[in-house]
Amino acid sequence: xxxxxxxxxxxxxxxxxxxxVELRTLNSKQADINVRMPNTYRSVEIEIQNLIKQxxxxxxxxCFVTLSYRQGAAVLDIxxxxxxxxxxxxxxxxxxxxxxxxxxxxxxxQRDDINQPVSDEISVEEKNTLMDxxxxxxxxxxxxxxxxxxxxxxxxxxxxxxxxxxxxxxEPFETNRVPQIKEKLLSRFKELNVEGVDAGxxxxxxxxxxxxxxxxxxxxxxAQHIKYFRDTMQDESAIGKRLGFIAQEMGRExxxxxxxxxxxxxxxxxxxxKDELEKIKEQSANVL
Numbered sequence: 001x002x003x004x005x006x007x008x009x010x011x012x013x014x015x016x017x018x019x020x021v022e023l024r025t026l027n028s029k030q031a032d033i034n035v036r037m038p039n040t041y042r043s044v045e046i047e048i049q050n051l052i053k054q055x056x057x058x059x060x061x062x063c064f065v066t067l068s069y070r071q072g073a074a075v076l077d078i079x080x081x082x083x084x085x086x087x088x089x090x091x092x093x094x095x096x097x098x099x100x101x102x103x104x105x106x107x108x109x110q111r112d113d114i115n116q117p118v119s120d121e122i123s124v125e126e127k128n129t130l131m132d133x134x135x136x137x138x139x140x141x142x143x144x145x146x147x148x149x150x151x152x153x154x155x156x157x158x159x160x161x162x163x164x165x166x167x168x169x170x171e172p173f174e175t176n177r178v179p180q181i182k183e184k185l186l187s188r189f190k191e192l193n194v195e196g197v198d199a200g201x202x203x204x205x206x207x208x209x210x211x212x213x214x215x216x217x218x219x220x221x222x223a224q225h226i227k228y229f230r231d232t233m234q235d236e237s238a239i240g241k242r243l244g245f246i247a248q249e250m251g252r253e254x255x256x257x258x259x260x261x262x263x264x265x266x267x268x269x270x271x272x273x274k275d276e277l278e279k280i281k282e283q284s285a286n287v288l
Contacts, residue, residue, distance in 0.1 A: 001233055002288040003148030004059040008140025012133040014126050020066045021137040027286040028060040037065035044127055048134055055138045057238055079114050152283055153233055159276040164226055166269045173266050215260050222253040240287035247281050
């Protein structure tokens with residue numbers, strides 16, 4: 001079992017550059033991938049996104065690629081001829097109107113057509129180094145997810161065991177509950193002092209009513225869902241959605257137990273089961 005929460009970072013050196021890849025993941029129903037990188041590497045952005053989706057499958061995934069240069073190695077990619085042409089034109093205009101011209105250089109350096117790489121293409125070697133860095137960060141994320149998943153599995157075992165325990169504690173109440181309800185109904189009926197009642201028909205109606213209160217099927221189905229939940233936890237594939245669906249089915253059975261209980265002590269056990277189930281639902285949303 002893996003969590004969708006994860007973190008990984010990797011760093012690689014290439015010539016005079018340092019390439020850093022940082023990945024952060026949170027839970028999401030789909031693969032929501034956001035990649036931030038220098039313009040130099042935009043040509044491989046789709047390839048990186050596809051690799052992330054393949055390795056991480058699902059989650060809100062933020063990928064940050066940063067590029068830094070060693071001291072003295074950084075080079076500004078400035079279109080000098082264009083800078084000079086713009087500067088002369090703007091300088092002439094400011095002198096003509098008597099305006100301040102100290103802002104011109106700063107303004108021009110912010111223009112994309114002046115301060116940009118000479119070429120957006122990167123070498124095969126640099127691309128391989130970048131992708132190797134991404135792969136290493138992905139491995140770190142998966143390790144983190146595995147560790148978080150193990151913690152989630154332990155929590156699930158505690159909650160599912162508690163639900164099973166509370167369900168078994170219902171049985172003693174079930175043994176005495178139906179006879180008590182039947183006796184109470186007959187006693188109330190006698191108080192009404194209704195004459196000419198068909199005793200056989202009354203018995204049939206009582207049986208029909210008491211059958212509706214029987215919770216054997218609900219407890220059996222709940223036990224089956226608990227077993228399926230445990231079996232699913234051992235599956236190595238993405239199981240988050242399946243665990244969520246099983247939890248929903250468990251909730252239906254528990255709700256039916258509550259509606260049929262007609263007993264304060266049983267209702268308390270149902271409330272405890274619901275509390276444990278809510279914790280499972282919250283945590284299953286973070287399972288891959």
